[in-house]
Amino acid sequence: MASSSSSSFIGQALTNSRDHHFDWSIVVLKNGVHTVYNVELHSGMTGTTAMHAIRKAYKGTKPTILWFHARSLLKDAVISSFTASPDPEAQDYPRSVIIASNRPLIELTKAFHDPSLLAGSGAALIRENPQFNPKNPTDGHYHAILIKTEASRWLFVVGMASTILVASVIGYVVGHFTRTAILGVVAGATTVSVFAFIQASIGCSFKE
Structure with missing residues (x-):
């Protein structure tokens, strides 16, 4: 028991x-x-x-x-x-x-x-x-x-490639229509700067 x-x-x-x-x-x-x-x-x-x-x-x-x-x-x-x-x-x-x-x-x-x-x-x-x-x-x-x-590192790489492509297109279009190469270069450089800032902000998340 x-x-x-x-x-x-x-x-x-x-x-x-x-x-x-x-x-x-x-x-x-x-x-x-x-x-x-x-x-x-x-x-x-x-x-x-x-x-x-x-x-x-x-x-x-x-x-x-x-x-x-x-x-x-x-x-x-x-x-x-x-x-x-x-x-x-x-x-x-x-x-x-x-x-x-x-x-x-x-x-x-x-x-x-x-x-x-x-x-x-x-x-x-x-x-x-x-x-x-x-x-x-x-x-x-x-x-x-x-x-x-x-x-996503993949999105980061795609973003960088897209930046170069978009900057090139914008620079070409601006330069073609204004017939001023300098304005085309400035437009392209400005685009790169904006995207670079965005990508730098994204890149910071890798370090958090």
Whole structure:
């Protein structure tokens, strides 16, 4: 009888462990401001299921994505203590935060784009990244998964080629109709300058 009770207790404990719910924090860019959201997970989730939940939550935030951005990147972000909630029980999500620092999460970025890569990993994803739980600050700091996008290098190259082509056409047309080579050169140079400024702004996103 005691053995049966013991087995029942162990089974109940395992069930409770699988059903343990908690949150992970993700940060996305909304209207130029980093905003933190919580994603509800549970300890019984496999890595693939957890990543699907993160992807769904990210899309649900309707993040600001510029047209020339193509690929999402995941980073381990440290939230500034000035904006981190001192009370993990406070339900003040979403809210704006300041990112103090961040580092790339190469493996999680690959899994974000292809969750099937985590098939067979069990709950390793959750077990090995407890820092993203807002109730478990690491070294006194609150961490979150920063999900951002980067500019497409392909679009960047196409933009440069298009700049040269458009500048050449404009310069030729202006020079032909005004019969002044100097005006054609000036028009072409002005076009290049405008596009160069735009492309430089885009290029900055590679370094963020």
